Amino acid sequence: MHPFYGAVNEFFAEGYWWVGLLSMAMYLTFWAVVILFAVKLFKKYFTDRPTPPKSEEDSALKILRERYARGEIDAEEFKQKKSDLLE
Known part of the structure; x- marks a missing residue:
């Protein structure tokens, strides 16, 4: 009590x-x-959740796009490497 x-x-x-x-x-x-x-x-x-950090795959695609834009690789090689990264 x-x-x-x-x-x-x-x-x-x-x-x-x-x-x-x-x-x-x-x-x-x-x-x-x-x-x-x-x-x-x-x-x-x-509460609002922070955006997740970009994965390595995103940075790899970014580098691949930059190489394609600079002309270091051709379209066929770009498509092949992109499909390899996305698998």
Whole structure:
């Protein structure tokens, strides 16, 4: 039973005043944990997610396109290497 329900004067007369402080600290700790957990869940599921970093495949295709644009490879070689990268 909670120390502040019932005969409060008798409880304090016996020297157990610290139980009320302990109970209050436990309630505050409980609600602090619940609120922090709710905030973490909110941030995890309801905030904007950062864009994922580009994969190596994207950078390889970019290099391949640059080589084709500079004329280092012809169209047939570009198509072949592109299909190899996308497999």
